[in-house]
Amino acid sequence: MALDIIAALVYGIITIIGGIIGYINASSNISLVSASICGLLLIFAAFARLQGQTWGLTLAxxxxxxxxxxxxxxxxxxxxxxxxxxxxILGMLTLAVMIHQFMALRR
Structure with missing residues (x-):
C-alpha cells in the first residue's frame, strides 16, 4: 500500500475522531458534520487510490x-x-506526502 493512501486514511480517521471529540466537548454540531464529511471524503479518496484511480489522490x-x-x-x-x-502539522505532513506522490506519478 502506497504512503499517500495510508496518509489519507489516517488523516481522514483522525479528522472524524476530532469532530466527535469537538462535538462531545463543545456540543459543536458543525465540528461533527464538517469533520465527518471531510474525513469520509479522505477515506473515500484513499480507497479510490487503492483501486488505482489517480483522481483519488487529487481529491485527497x-x-x-x-x-x-x-x-x-x-x-x-x-x-x-x-x-x-x-x-x-498533520495536514502539512499529509499534503507533503501527497505532493511527493504527484511528482512520482508524473515521472
Whole structure:
C-alpha cells in the first residue's frame, strides 16, 4: 500500500475522531458534520487510490489543503495547539506526502 493512501486514511480517521471529540466537548454540531464529511471524503479518496484511480489522490490533496487552511487560520486566531496546531502539522505532513506522490506519478 502506497504512503499517500495510508496518509489519507489516517488523516481522514483522525479528522472524524476530532469532530466527535469537538462535538462531545463543545456540543459543536458543525465540528461533527464538517469533520465527518471531510474525513469520509479522505477515506473515500484513499480507497479510490487503492483501486488505482489517480483522481483519488487529487481529491485527497484538495480536501487536505482545505483542512490545512481552515486549521491554520484557527491556529492563528486561537493560538491553541489542540486541535488546530496538531491538525495543521498533520495536514502539512499529509499534503507533503501527497505532493511527493504527484511528482512520482508524473515521472
Amino acid at each position: 490533496a484538495i480536501v487536505t489543503a482545505v483542512l490545512l487552511v481552515v486549521f491554520a487560520f484557527r491556529l492563528a486566531k486561537t493560538r491553541k495547539f489542540m486541535p488546530a496546531g496538531l491538525m495543521t
